[in-house]
Amino acid sequence: MKSAVTLSLVPEARGGPFIFWDDLEAGCASAARHGFDAVELFVPSSNAVPLSKVQELGDRHALKLAAVGTGAGWVQHRLRLTDPDAAVRRRAREFIFGIINFAGILGAPAILGSMQGRHEGTVSRDQALDWLAQELRALGERASGHGVPLLYEPLNRYETNLLCTTHDAAQFIESRGITNVKLLCDLFHMNIEETDVAGALRAVGPQLGHVHWADSNRRAMGMGHTDPAPIAAALKECGYSGYLSAEVFPLPDGDAAARQTMESFHRWFK
Numbered sequence: 001m002k003s004a005v006t007l008s009l010v011p012e013a014r015g016g017p018f019i020f021w022d023d024l025e026a027g028c029a030s031a032a033r034h035g036f037d038a039v040e041l042f043v044p045s046s047n048a049v050p051l052s053k054v055q056e057l058g059d060r061h062a063l064k065l066a067a068v069g070t071g072a073g074w075v076q077h078r079l080r081l082t083d084p085d086a087a088v089r090r091r092a093r094e095f096i097f098g099i100i101n102f103a104g105i106l107g108a109p110a111i112l113g114s115m116q117g118r119h120e121g122t123v124s125r126d127q128a129l130d131w132l133a134q135e136l137r138a139l140g141e142r143a144s145g146h147g148v149p150l151l152y153e154p155l156n157r158y159e160t161n162l163l164c165t166t167h168d169a170a171q172f173i174e175s176r177g178i179t180n181v182k183l184l185c186d187l188f189h190m191n192i193e194e195t196d197v198a199g200a201l202r203a204v205g206p207q208l209g210h211v212h213w214a215d216s217n218r219r220a221m222g223m224g225h226t227d228p229a230p231i232a233a234a235l236k237e238c239g240y241s242g243y244l245s246a247e248v249f250p251l252p253d254g255d256a257a258a259r260q261t262m263e264s265f266h267r268w269f270k
Contacts, residue, residue: 001235003265004066004245005031005258008042009049012075017218017247018042019254024049025057032061034258040245042069044076046098051105066243067151067210068103070096071114080117081135082128093135097142104146111184112139113153118161128162133176140180151210153184156192164193170204182209186247191216191226198230205238213244213261220248220260232268
């Protein structure tokens with residue numbers, strides 16, 4: 001398994017669960033100093049950062065790009081794939097297409113989380129899920145052109161009312177015939193929704209594409225009440241070899257959160 005750390009370049013997301021903020025160059029230098037294998041970027045748009053800059057910093061610091069988030073489409077523009085307005089849905093798809101292309105050129109997958117939306121008002125659950133399935137097919141196909149999957153993240157009940165558990169998400173993807181979409185399993189969300197986090201990971205092992213390594217309180221692993229032992233065992237049993245990415249609050253500060261993350265990573269996986 002490989003380690004990654006989150007780096008946000010989206011001012012509107014300040015206060016969110018990202019260890020490093022605002023400065024791509026400084027964030028990459030800090031990630032390398034703490035020994036991470038890769039960074040997970042949260043960018044304002046597909047053209048906000050030159051591809052050459054990301055490549056140059058990766059080469060300089062021996063860092064890979066683990067994934068690129070699409071959440072700025074929601075945070076900045078209020079775009080979601082299940083919006084009742086068809087024009088908003090089209091803009092949401094195009095925004096994500098752009099991130100998929102940006103990440104894919106760099107050999108990384110894009111993440112669909114908050115932009116999935118929810119069902120409410122005039123939009124029934126069945127309608128929202130039909131729209132979501134349609135969009136996941138299109139997004140997965142776009143990602144396949146770059147030889148990478150799309151990462152779909154089940155969120156907790158306070159952030160979406162569509163697919164909140166790994167089982168429901170995996171079953172949905174399979175039953176709808178959606179291809180080239182893998183699950184991003186976030187331990188913080190799973191702590192809220194799953195009765196057995198380790199068991200849930202084992203059950204979706206073949207569909208697992210990315211892990212957000214976070215404690216129960218969204219702080220670095222070891223700063224909450226999650227027991228990492230059964231989770232680490234489950235990931236090893238699944239043969240998971242992807243990234244464990246620290247999408248956690250920078251508490252008490254970014255460097256301390258990064259150190260704690262790497263201590264937990266080395267304890268359980270090295």
